[in-house]
Amino acid sequence: MSQHIKQAAEKITVPKLLKMRQNGEKITMITAYDATMASLADEAGADMILVGDSLGMVIQGRKDTLGVSIEDVIYHTKCVARGVTRVHIMADMPFLSYQASYEEGVKNAGLLLKAGAESVKIEGGEEMADLVWYLNKIGIPVMAHVGLKPQSIHTMGGYKVQGKTKKDAEIILDDAKIMEEAGAFSLLLEGIPLEVAEQITRSVQIPTIGIGSGPHCSGQVLVCYDILGANPDFKPRFVKGYADLHEVVNRAFSEYIAEVKSGVFPGEEQSVHRDLVAVKAEEKKKS
Ligand code: KIV
Numbered sequence: 001m002s003q004h005i006k007q008a009a010e011k012i013t014v015p016k017l018l019k020m021r022q023n024g025e026k027i028t029m030i031t032a033y034d035a036t037m038a039s040l041a042d043e044a045g046a047d048m049i050l051v052g053d054s055l056g057m058v059i060q061g062r063k064d065t066l067g068v069s070i071e072d073v074i075y076h077t078k079c080v081a082r083g084v085t086r087v088h089i090m091a092d093m094p095f096l097s098y099q100a101s102y103e104e105g106v107k108n109a110g111l112l113l114k115a116g117a118e119s120v121k122i123e124g125g126e127e128m129a130d131l132v133w134y135l136n137k138i139g140i141p142v143m144a145h146v147g148l149k150p151q152s153i154h155t156m157g158g159y160k161v162q163g164k165t166k167k168d169a170e171i172i173l174d175d176a177k178i179m180e181e182a183g184a185f186s187l188l189l190e191g192i193p194l195e196v197a198e199q200i201t202r203s204v205q206i207p208t209i210g211i212g213s214g215p216h217c218s219g220q221v222l223v224c225y226d227i228l229g230a231n232p233d234f235k236p237r238f239v240k241g242y243a244d245l246h247e248v249v250n251r252a253f254s255e256y257i258a259e260v261k262s263g264v265f266p267g268e269e270q271s272v273h274r275d276l277v278a279v280k281a282e283e284k285k286k287s
Contacts, residue, residue: 012047012088014119014141014185020047020218021207027219029090029209030227033059033076035083037224042084048209049084050121050221051077053092053151058225065150068094070108074115081116090143091117095151098122098131105131109140121188123149125175129182136183144179146172147213148191161212163192169199176200176208188221189213191238212238 010016020027029048032038033055041049055076056068070093077091091112098105109120119141122128132142147162156162163169173196176187186207189197194214201208201216210217222239225231229241230249259265 009086011086014088017047017088017207018185021205027207027209029219029221031055031221031223032080032083033224034079038080038083038087038089041224042087046087047219048088048090048221049080051080051089051091051117052121052223053094054223056094058223064153066095066153070094070097070111073097074111077112077115077117088119089117090119090121091115093120093122098128102131102134106134106138109135109142113140119143119185121145123151125172126178129178132179132182132184136185141185142183143186143188143209144176144182144184145188145190146175146179147189147196150190159191161191161193163196169193169196172196173200173203176204180204180206189217212236 017027027047028045029050030041030046031052031054032041032049033051038049051073053065053068053073055072056062056065059076060068060072062068073091073094077089080089093105093108093112097108105122112120120135121143122131123145125144125146128144132144135142148156148159150159153159163172169192172192176189179187184206186209187200187204189200189208189210191212192200194216197208197210197213198216201218207218209219209221211221225245226234226239226241228243228245229247230245232246235241256265
């Protein structure tokens with residue numbers, strides 16, 4: 001663990017995140033779905049981990065997030081929680097875990113907290129205001145996800161930037177304000193023009209975390225595998241890769257495979273010998 005993290009190993013709580021926003025300190029969020037990746041994000045100094053329903057795509061290999069269940073997110077939240085000490089853990093509420101009824105939404109959000117999450121994220125605006133209000137009242141902090149909402153892929157007609165027209169931008173701005181008023185402690189702004197994200201960020205007091213929404217948000221989030229460059233075929237405009245994991249992993253796996261095939265691995269260094277003194281003593285005892 002770096003010296004920087006050792007000195008600042010204070011738990012990142014919701015009040016701390018609100019203070020960061022007040023102080024104009026940028027908030028960093030990285031998705032993670034397992035203990036190893038979560039501990040790497042924690043050690044690197046991320047402020048928040050999102051156990052995103054993007055796990056449907058990057059872990060389960062689905063084409064969208066709609067098939068992810070509450071049990072899936074509970075499982076991955078438990079894995080993440082075992083790997084971290086400092087970073088704030090937020091869990092996504094997957095499709096149909098909160099839309100069908102208010103009661104189900106409350107119960108499922110509670111199950112995520114029992115699994116180790118410290119807050120939850122739901123997609124929606126005005127239509128989710130009552131749920132957000134109640135969750136906040138019973139001690140479940142909520143981030144509201146507005147703009148491009150992947151769980152509404154079929155109404156949007158694909159993963160398309162939202163809020164390009166004045167009217168659409170106003171609807172997103174209104175949703176953001178309503179969510180703040182309802183008690184959301186933060187907003188996720190996905191896939192909206194940077195001007196709209198800037199206007200929302202100026203209009204609310206709570207942190208705005210952006211993805212594909214420009215630099216004026218209070219913080220940013222990216223999927224861990226996109227930061228690491230794991231998939232060379234997925235390079236949307238809003239992603240910046242900070243490593244070439246695809247190349248690193250491909251090289252390491254290929255070398256391992258070649259060495260096993262050729263008999264180089266395992267070698268002397270990775271092997272143990274019998275204890276010849278003990279073997280001789282055993283033989284002597286037997287004879
Ligand atoms: O599910 C997820 O990972 C998300 C991010 C893309 C913000 O919602």
